[in-house]
Amino acid sequence: MLGKPKKALIKAVSAEGETPLNAFDNCLIKAGVGDVSLVKLTSILPPDIEFIENIPQLHPGSNVPAIYTSITSEKSGQKIAAAIAVARTKNGPTLVAEYSNINISASKAGEEALKRVTEMAKNRKKEIEGKIIIKSTEHTVKKCGCALAIVIEIE
Numbered sequence: 001m002l003g004k005p006k007k008a009l010i011k012a013v014s015a016e017g018e019t020p021l022n023a024f025d026n027c028l029i030k031a032g033v034g035d036v037s038l039v040k041l042t043s044i045l046p047p048d049i050e051f052i053e054n055i056p057q058l059h060p061g062s063n064v065p066a067i068y069t070s071i072t073s074e075k076s077g078q079k080i081a082a083a084i085a086v087a088r089t090k091n092g093p094t095l096v097a098e099y100s101n102i103n104i105s106a107s108k109a110g111e112e113a114l115k116r117v118t119e120m121a122k123n124r125k126k127e128i129e130g131k132i133i134i135k136s137t138e139h140t141v142k143k144c145g146c147a148l149a150i151v152i153e154i155e
Helices: 020-031 106-123
Strands: 007-016 037-040 050-052 063-073 079-089 094-102 128-140 145-154
Touching: 007 020, 007 079, 020 063, 020 145, 063 079, 063 094, 079 106, 094 106, 094 145, 106 128, 106 145, 128 145
Parallel strands: 007 050, 007 128, 037 063, 079 145
Antiparallel strands: 007 145, 063 145, 079 094, 079 128
8 A cells, every 4th residue: 555645736737749748748847747757546535635835846757646637639729628626525535536628618627527526525425525626727729738637646
């Protein structure tokens, strides 16, 4: 079992690149995790996780746990968006729902992520406590664009 994360950072960023890989990589750089390897996780965080605003210095090449969604497009003028919603539950885990798609706004992506995190709580018979955190981004593609919504876990 991996260690229990104590802190997490929530980000939503967009970027352009020469290729889909470069657009995604430029999003990672903007999010502050461009020099680490992400380990993709499912959508559950500890109940007592602390959300921070700034990412600490990470050792280059580190394996960093993250919950994320991304979308890329090479269609000039196309709008893409990604969002992530985080909800604490009463006597249960912190839930995370992510959503990304083409031809939608950041607010629509946020609504979809919110719908999903609410359903996650309902399926667990858990009451959401406090404010749900939603981060979203949208991007109009020039050459090749990417939208990324991510929760980065910090030990």
